[in-house]
Amino acid sequence: MSTSNSDTTASVSRTGSDPAATTSTIPTLPGAWPLLGHLKDIRYRLPEWAHENHKKHGPVFRADLGFGANCIFIEGVDSLSILNNRTTSSADIAARSEPMLGSHAMIVLDGKAHRKSRGAISKSFSPGGLDRAEVLRTTEGVFASHVSDWAQPGELNLHIATRDAVFDAICRVAGVKPGELSQWRSRFRMLLLGSMGTPEDIPGSPAWIAKLGRKWLDKRLLAEIHRIRAEGDESCLLGSMVHARDEDGAHATDEALLDNLRLLVLAGHETTASTIGWAMLYLAREPKLWQRLVDEAASSPDADITSFDGLSAFPFAEALFRESVRFYPPITMETRTVEQELSFHGVTIAPGEVVASAIANVSRDPSLFDNAEVFDPERWLGEGRRTPSKAETCQFGGGPHFCLGYHLAVAEATQCLVNVARQFTAKGLSLESTGPLPKLRYYPLLALPGNAKLRVVG
């Protein structure tokens, strides 16, 4: 691990006095396609594309995000300071995600509204809060059952296997009954179409389908919210959200609860699932990683993995997840809207502009990580490595919007990987690669591709 891995310090500064350059002088990248702009490059080769443009045009350049949107890319670890939301806001995220998330989800709010929305439930997502609501007991049951289905000789489609397992885990935590899970899956897939930005009043259009999905989900979520409110049930995670009070002593409204619940499921499944999937691909490719995981699981056969304390017996499984999310961060770029003039690398950026930090590049920045291009879970082990710095966890964002589900994601992945090691070795099974690593797609998510597979061998 590099010695220069201290936390990111804000490099955003309010200037205005003597800007070396202004927004108008920021180079606009050539080669934009009609309608699609630079989306093709961003989708298929974000890291190389950003590096090439950095070399040609300097560390601050404007790219076309397609469909009339553009943003200013800022290269380097310093770019993480846009996430501190001191001179920026989440206004651009609000505009993009309204069809799926509505206008009350914490991720689209700023300032006091954000603090109230997040503050009311943030304790429930701390390790203590998750333990109190026995959330890890629920997720462990789900992973144990899915992994038992995976544990049979033959090909395993990791995309489907991990996505369904993590989706079921978060839905069960949100109170969905086991028998209803497949209906919830299909409605959430409909909701995801809302990210395409098409008009919602044309029957059959993606946004129209997303609206139907949202209606179905909201009806059921609302019924559960009302039941929990009436019964005063505070024992489960949803109960703690419904009964929590914000900094003004108020309970969350139905709208806020619905928007945040949809956000939790959307933010909390494909991200974690994809990261677990990449970790499993590496386990199948590198027998020494598999052996290390199996040895660790065997050394604590009775450790109870339904609490954070119990999970601490599996540092290698956790390190595997951390390295997987570093190497393949599902959210590869983060954007913010500039609220007050700011400056990077001597370039001044005016209010109203959208700025972007390429998390995929920061996550492999050699100033943060030694041998950054090598997949090596060991970097997360050893003395002092249990609490990574803010820059090292940039895959989960930063500032006030830092991923609320961070502890849950680490715990779920560790549970899943320990389950794989325990159940597979109990049946004399191990993992084998079926070919080269799948081709990466960086945008809108670096999700595990649909053809990502491994072979389970006896």
Ligand code: HEM
């Ligand atoms: C590998 C797994 C995950 C990754 C890489 C990830 C990444 C992120 C990122 C990059 C953000 C945006 C932060 C920002 O804008 O600064 C975020 C926000 C968020 N994530 Fe996660 N996430 C993961 C898992 C989860 C899980 C399991 C949950 C909950 C079930 C969750 C819930 C949220 C929520 C609610 C927010 C919005 C927080 C706010 O606006 O205050 N995430 N996540």
